[in-house]
Amino acid sequence: MRELKIGVSSVRGVVGQAFHPRLIIDFACAFGTWVDGQPVVIGSDTRRSSPMVRSAVVSGLMATGCRVLDLGVASTPLVSFAIRELGCAGGICITGGHNDSEWNALKFVGADGCLLNSARSEELFDIYHARGFRLEGSIGAVTSFREPGLVDAYLDYLFSSVDRDAIRRSRLKLAVDFCGGSLGPIADRFSAGIGHPVLAVNADPVPVFPHPPEPRPEHMGQLARAVGDAGADLGAALNVDGDRLALVDHRGQARSEELTLPLAVLCRFRRRPGPVVVNCSTAGSAEEMAARWSQPVFRSPVGESFVMEKAMEEGAVVAGEGSGGVAVLPWAATFDALQTLILIAETMASEQASLADLLSTIPARSMHKGAWRCPPNLAYRAVEQFPAAFSGAAVEAVDGVRLVWEDRWVHARVSRTEPVLRVIVEGQSREAADELFTRSRTVVEELLKESGEESL
């Protein structure tokens, strides 16, 4: 299987296979052509292959005449902020995000700081496929842009969305697991921002991650122990590129990443209730939370660019996904784990509540997530078979297939970032969720067996 995924707003692949310098340069040339040679911001995560990818990106952008402002190691939200702050035409984030170490990716950001939506991505990919690059003009330049002032301006901007003094007065004890990722280098400035040191775990950038980079309870053992040992009030596990967040409570209990979004809704609504946007795979608790304030929830296809596009359309105050990626609007143009953390810390400080207290108000749900390796043609066929395999459900076809009952749902779709079939189920009880999940697995197993493929 060719390990390459060209999806809306990003191109991802396994380094050494399909994701090689020539392909990367072609995409960088396409992006440089798309912004017509105007200035572009780039930032990289800390993974081993990022310097190679960066070199390829720089050469492609320069060849199409762009001035490249290289932030060095920088999170996706920081790149987004820098584009807006410096008035650039766009940006490229070099980060495999939640993918494992062998992957890397380019994420394309527009002048508004948002990942390219599907229409703009199509313009970009048209240029790429036609190889119609802007190579006849003068060569651009590259500048290393590592101003500490930029990071401070970014943090000030985040803190302007909350009552910073409340956080400072509370002397809330925070432990943060940076997973050796892009936000580690700004740990000290973040500590300065909240007025006292955070307990930093895995803050040093490392080329190979200390644990799988997706923030989910099974990867949060180290953080949970650190919280317990230090007696911290709150533990925060950040994604490598700073867009996803999952939490550990003061008892050292790692909590599901699915809870981050409904919690953010709760915290954001204290100040300003408003529309919420989530993707089709996100827990139903978002609707229940919003319903308490009589606010609507809009569902978009899975993927940050779809969620944010819908959020802009609907004037949402919170948008996000069950994976722990949350944008607090109107400040953020991308999912931003640090801003989400600041919002939750503010609420804990102002209400003098523990994380466990806050989470106890969120309706309990039981979910299962499957990521099943499956040849691409079979993955799409499997999705098509879901409606017939279940009965009595309303069928939504926003992104793959979502089958909804009164008290439970199942969502099956082909991943945009990995060669897998994703199936997510939710029920009000553990047994209900188990049953949906087992049934889903059987659907896929049977198809694989018919086609002579190995079982899951």
Place this chain on the structure above:
Amino acid sequence: MKSPPLKIGVSGIRGIAGSALTPQIVSSFAAAFGTWCGQGEVVLGSDTRPSRDMVCAAVEAGLISVGCSPVRIGIVPVPTLQHHIRIRSAVGGVCVTASHNPLEWNALKLCGPEGVALRPEQFARLLDLYHQDVFPRVGFDHLGEVRIDGEAIDGHLAKVRSSVDLDRIVRRRFKVAVDCCNGAAAVAAPRFLESLGCEVVAIHSDPYQPFPRNPEPLRQHLAELCRTVRDRGVDAGFALDADADRLALVDENGEALGEECTFAMVLRHVLARDPGPVVVNLSTSRMSELIAAECGGFVHRTPVGEVHVVQRMIEVGARIGGEGNGGVIVPAVNPCRDSFVAMALVLESMARQELPLSRLREQLPRLHMLKERIPASPRTIASFLALMRRLYRNETLDLSDGVKVSWPDRWIHVRSSLTEPILRVVAEADTPEKVRHLLDSVMDYLRPLAPPE
């Protein structure tokens, strides 16, 4: 307007940066080169052209992807890079420089682990890898990594200093002028000369400005240096090309000696103490043979191109070699044309003989040389050369690189340029009248074949 195409040849891969020399082609070529070298360190440096960062980034990406680690040494003279390959025990080196091509051009000059440009058969293998376009890309945990090394220039200059009689040079406290052509020479030449105890007047020494003159150090391009020498009353003027592999001299009277004198003067100085075999290319002045006859030594001739000269030097064990265009090669210091070696040896000669440059020039045989260039396509070049072979079929011919016709008192050499679509014609004789007559008679035959300009 359609831009000129890519030119791929032994002396490198070159074209207008961006439109012909695209980052895609550069990264693939670098991946092919990394494959040819094998995994290890590859030294990477550049001249001062505005496209250098773009081309270097593409080279880095290609090298890293096949498991090589680029060692960035920044803006450096070409001989510095070649010297540093051996110092780091690197598996190869890439210099991003288009030498004397116009500013919007760029090129990759590729060197093997000995610090020598690739030989034609090595280059052929590299080209084969490039054309097959399948590179052994490594997984993320075997990728190369970028290393940064700021020691290359100091190491190179120290090595050159250690090869000459430093005390004697320093004691003379020479006053010299140097024209760096705003090239990579500017980052090293003035301080090198100061470290030899010289008082230095540097002109065109800002590497971030465009070239102020044609970068070839030919007599007609050196008016400003000659004026500086006269106005400032210095002992010697040194003119370098932009990548600092070639040197031309201006004497204390402000007379440009002509680039052919550089090698001849250094050769006489070296052979006087250390007779032995000498290697020069076919277009180099016959002064070499006359000096070798006087001091002891035998002259071997090779096709034009640094790589050919160096290769023959290794074969015959020559301790000195060079080219008439101002290139001096002393393999014990650096197996390539090195203007720093040349400057040090000229100063050593002045110090040892206690004579001014004009007097050293007088010691050299008096010969007269003329050079011409005719624009030509690859097809017309073939017909030019066929005509030459026919015209002079009864004379003494050397056909190893174009056509060279020799008589006891004169010779003429017609060949295709390695870097430009032109035909180069060089003639030399013992009197000005003879050389003019020889050149004119050949040009009369060739000109009618040239396409209208």
